[in-house]
Amino acid sequence: MDLYNSLIKETRELTDKLPAQVWDYDPKAVWPSNSSSELVLQKYAAYELGASGKGSANYVLFTSNEELGGKDQVILCGKDLKDIKSDCDFARIVILRIGVLDDDDEAVYRTLRDIEFAKYHVYPQGYMVRISPESYREQVRVSKEAVKKGISFKALGMNYIQAYKQDPNVISATVIFLTDPAADYSALKALAKKSADVTGTLTHIFEGLPTDCSVCALKDICDEVEGMKELHFGVGDKGTDHKH
Numbered sequence: 001m002d003l004y005n006s007l008i009k010e011t012r013e014l015t016d017k018l019p020a021q022v023w024d025y026d027p028k029a030v031w032p033s034n035s036s037s038e039l040v041l042q043k044y045a046a047y048e049l050g051a052s053g054k055g056s057a058n059y060v061l062f063t064s065n066e067e068l069g070g071k072d073q074v075i076l077c078g079k080d081l082k083d084i085k086s087d088c089d090f091a092r093i094v095i096l097r098i099g100v101l102d103d104d105d106e107a108v109y110r111t112l113r114d115i116e117f118a119k120y121h122v123y124p125q126g127y128m129v130r131i132s133p134e135s136y137r138e139q140v141r142v143s144k145e146a147v148k149k150g151i152s153f154k155a156l157g158m159n160y161i162q163a164y165k166q167d168p169n170v171i172s173a174t175v176i177f178l179t180d181p182a183a184d185y186s187a188l189k190a191l192a193k194k195s196a197d198v199t200g201t202l203t204h205i206f207e208g209l210p211t212d213c214s215v216c217a218l219k220d221i222c223d224e225v226e227g228m229k230e231l232h233f234g235v236g237d238k239g240t241d242h243k244h
């Protein structure tokens with residue numbers, strides 16, 4: 001799975017130039033979770049991350065490349081939750097190294113969809129996440145109580161890694177949080193859109209989209225993303241078979 005590799009490189013170029021704290025995965029360090037999403041009312045909120053009017057981006061990138069995939073790690077660029085005093089910019093980016101499933105492209109695609117879904121199964125206490133897939137943003141309301149109890153990005157990152165690693169196809173997960181006002185949130189949002197475009201194109205391909213580039217609305221994406229056309233021509237007939 002190399003379709004997202006250029007997006008991973010561009011993401012790392014944007015994040016690697018910022019000062020960062022890094023923690024290796026420690027499943028014992030997770031923040032307590034709820035079984036479903038918790039409502040944090042505004043009057044009990046300390047602040048909002050990625051609130052409207054602030055920078056915000058959220059996306060997941062996949063690779064089979066060991067070097068690009070990184071390690072099970074949490075990376076924080078910017079202030080931690082205890083030091084944030086008011087609404088601020090926020091991005092959460094996840095890079096997942098997945099096993100090579102190249103023999104069966106459809107299996108790879110299903111894995112991506114299953115894994116994407118896992119992000120909705122993390123419900124940390126006092127941390128209400130609102131994802132807006134159409135705008136590639138993630139907005140989080142953090143409760144005063146959670147801040148008092150010591151909630152941190154390190155602990156939250158462990159919750160996400162634990163959730164992603166429940167999928168046996170995930171070899172490693174790197175979770176990057178950004179709150180640094182110096183980060184380029186509009187560039188990150190543009191990468192979030194491209195990532196969604198790649199995943200969306202894969203969806204169409206596996207739904208049996210005809211392989212006719214001359215009339216295809218996805219041509220711009222396929223011209224830009226290396227490997228996409230090869231993938232479609234490789235699975236083209238197979239996709240149509242599935243439909244009937």
Ligand code: SF4
Nearest residue numbers: 212213216219222232
């Ligand atoms: S390979 Fe061609 S037909 Fe297939 S999705 Fe891309 S542009 Fe469309």
